[in-house]
Amino acid sequence: MARFASRKTRQHAVLSEDFERELTREVLRTELLRVRALIVTGCVMTVFLTAIYLVDPVVVNRVWRGTEGLAEVYGLLVGFILFEVWVHTQIRKNLKLDRDLPVVRRYIGALIETSLPTVILILQIRTMGASQALGFAVPLIYFIFVILSTLRLDFWLSTFTGFVAAAQLFAVASIYDSSSFGEPQTYFHAVRSTIILICGVLAGSVGAQLRRQFAASIAAATARDRVTNLFGQHVSPQVVERLMAAGTGAGGDVRRVAVMFVDFRGFTAGAQSRTPQEVVDRLDGAFAVLVDILDREGGIVNKFLGDGFLALFGAPLEASDAAHRAVAAGREMLTAMHRINAETSWPLRIGIGIHFGEVVAGNIGSPRRKEYTVIGDTVNFASRLEALNKEFGSQLLISAAVREALGRDGDDAVALGEVEVRGYDQKVAVFQLG
Numbered sequence: 446m447a448r449f450a451s452r453k454t455r456q457h458a459v460l461s462e463d464f465e466r467e468l469t470r471e472v473l474r475t476e477l478l479r480v481r482a483l484i485v486t487g488c489v490m491t492v493f494l495t496a497i498y499l500v501d502p503v504v505v506n507r508v509w510r511g512t513e514g515l516a517e518v519y520g521l522l523v524g525f526i527l528f529e530v531w532v533h534t535q536i537r538k539n540l541k542l543d544r545d546l547p548v549v550r551r552y553i554g555a556l557i558e559t560s561l562p563t564v565i566l567i568l569q570i571r572t573m574g575a576s577q578a579l580g581f582a583v584p585l586i587y588f589i590f591v592i593l594s595t596l597r598l599d600f601w602l603s604t605f606t607g608f609v610a611a612a613q614l615f616a617v618a619s620i621y622d623s624s625s626f627g628e629p630q631t632y633f634h635a636v637r638s639t640i641i642l643i644c645g646v647l648a649g650s651v652g653a654q655l656r657r658q659f660a661a662s663i664a665a666a667t668a669r670d671r672v673t674n675l676f677g678q679h680v681s682p683q684v685v686e687r688l689m690a691a692g693t694g695a696g697g698d699v700r701r702v703a704v705m706f707v708d709f710r711g712f713t714a715g716a717q718s719r720t721p722q723e724v725v726d727r728l729d730g731a732f733a734v735l736v737d738i739l740d741r742e743g744g745i746v747n748k749f750l751g752d753g754f755l756a757l758f759g760a761p762l763e764a765s766d767a768a769h770r771a772v773a774a775g776r777e778m779l780t781a782m783h784r785i786n787a788e789t790s791w792p793l794r795i796g797i798g799i800h801f802g803e804v805v806a807g808n809i810g811s812p813r814r815k816e817y818t819v820i821g822d823t824v825n826f827a828s829r830l831e832a833l834n835k836e837f838g839s840q841l842l843i844s845a846a847v848r849e850a851l852g853r854d855g856d857d858a859v860a861l862g863e864v865e866v867r868g869y870d871q872k873v874a875v876f877q878l879g
Contacts, residue, residue, distance in 0.1 A: 467663045469545045472598050472656070473536055476546070479596035480533045483558065486589055487526040494518065507573075514572040518565055525561050555594070555606050562586040563613040567621070575622040584614055584637070591644045598656035600649035607645010611638035702760045703771035703801045703847065704824050705744070706831035707735065707778070708753035710794040719791070727791055728752060734781050735795075742774040747818060753831075760806040760819060768801045768850035772878065775799060775841050779879075798831030800844040826873075829866045833875060837861060845874040 498505045498515065505515055532554060539546055562583055569578035587610035594603040618634040709731070716724045732754070736746055744758045756774075759767030775797045786792035802823035830842045848855050857879065863872035 466543050468660055470540060470543065471659050471663065473540045473545070475596045475598055475655075476536050477533065477540070479593045480529050480536065482593055482596075483590075484526055484529045484533070487522050487529065491519065491522045491526075494522075514568055517568050521561065521564055521568075525558075528557065551597070551599070551602055552605060555597075555602055556609055559587070559590050559606050559609040560613065562590070562610070563617060566614075566617055570617070570621045575618075579618055579622055579634070587614060587641055588644065591641065591648050594645070595648045595652045595655070598652045598659065600653040603649030603652050604645050607642045607648065610645065611642040614638050614641065698806060699803055700760050700763065700806050700819075701767070701801070701803055702806070702819065702823070703758040703767040703799060704804070704819065704827040705756040705758070705771050705775065706753065706798045706828050707756065708750075708796045708831055708834075710796055710835070712752040712793065715791055715793075723791075727789075727793070731782070731785065731793055734785060735778050738774050738777045738781060742770045742777075744770060744774055755824070755828075757806075757819060760804070768799075768847050769854060771799050771801075772843065772847065772851060772855070776878065779840055795840060796831050796834035797841045798827050798829070798834065799842070799847050800827035800830055801846040801850050802826075825868065826866070829868060830875065833864065833866070837877065839877045841878040843876045843878060845876070848874075848876045 494515065536546065565586070566578060566583045569581065569583055572578075573581070591603070591607050591610060594606040597603060615634055615638040618638075622630070622634070709728075712728075719727075732749075735754075739746060739756055742758070743762075743764055744756045745761075746754050747757050748755045756771075758764055758771040758774075764770060778795065778797065782793060782795055786794075800823050802821070804819040804821035804823045806819045826844065830844060833842055834840060842861075843851075843855075843858065848858050851858070855876070855878075858876040859878075861875045861877055864875050865872050
């Protein structure tokens with residue numbers, strides 16, 4: 446038991462690592478989107494200033510009192526764009542390495558980015574005066590950084606961005622527009638900074654909610670991938686959902702299951718006279734029908750074995766009526782194959798063996814690659830039962846354990862007596878179903 450618990454702990458740790466890695470990648474992808482948006486914003490602002498200068502130079506002279514102030518703004522914007530390009534490169538590098546950005550670097554980056562409007566505002570105050578600059582468009586640029594901080598998916602980073610914007614705007618107003626303090630203008634600056642801070646908190650809340658949704662989606666995808674890795678593509682969507690809800694243990698446990706072996710009779714001989722593609726198409730078509738039946742009856746294909754397969758009822762999900770389900774699936778398979786054979790030039794005959802008993806079910810394999818499987822005499826005996834179809838010319842054989850589990854539902858079973866089974870010392874009772 447301790448060994449199974451240890452294996453479960455190790456697997457849980459691996460799943461947690463996969464989850465954290467994928468969540469980190471998702472956060473970095475949204476960071477890339479945010480940085481691209483800032484680069485585009487910087488480029489748009491540069492183009493916009495250039496267009497104003499070309500269309501109406503008088504406005505530029507009135508706002509910046511000549512081109513010298515405009516040149517300084519250009520320099521800031523170009524420097525900002527180059528900085529964001531460098532950040533973009535670093536994020537892409539970390540994304541390839543599955544490595545997160547250091548927390549300190551994130552906060553330093555937020556401080557540098559949010560300080561851009563502050564520097565531009567100070568330059569404008571020098572050219573057009575404090576009152577005019579503080580009432581102009583530049584303070585509104587802070588909202589761009591606050592809104593885009595949502596894509597950081599980090600409540601505290603967005604709040605920090607809002608705090609830096611609010612604090613810097615209020616500090617600039619306090620220093621350069623000190624003559625208005627003590628008047629209603631003071632409350633104007635305080636209220637505006639407070640609104641920016643509140644926006645930062647709201648942006649952080651939205652980002653945190655998005656992060657939780659991403660985390661939930663990744664957790665669901667991780668669980669689904671785990672089921673797929675364990676059971677391949679042999680599990681129906683309905684069973685996948687139930688497995689995700691119930692969970693699958695890492696260790697082996699003893700279960701009572703119905704084990705079914707299915708094999709196509711004479712398939713090899715028929716394949717010799719046909720092209721490989723015809724063989725694959727015929728086999729795929731037959732498997733598709735049979736697996737559909739298994740899905741409906743709650744069974745799963747545990748392994749495909751060339752021109753046959755091993756199916757389970759009662760594992761990995763328990764089923765109190767596993768034997769009934771297995772026999773119902775077997776009967777339906779015979780009916781379906783009879784219908785298919787009537788419509789094709791290559792009829793196929795199947796042999797089915799079903800046994801019911803205890804197995805050890807669990808995830809078996811190397812640490813890097815595991816497979817859900819069942820082990821035990823029940824599996825071996827089901828395989829031997831299927832092989833007996835050749836001897837009796839039958840198609841569906843069941844064991845005495847299955848017959849007993851069926852009760853009255855198995856009244857049509859024909860007893861074939863005590864027969865010798867390869868690998869077993871004692872003769873065993875075998876029953877045939879039509």
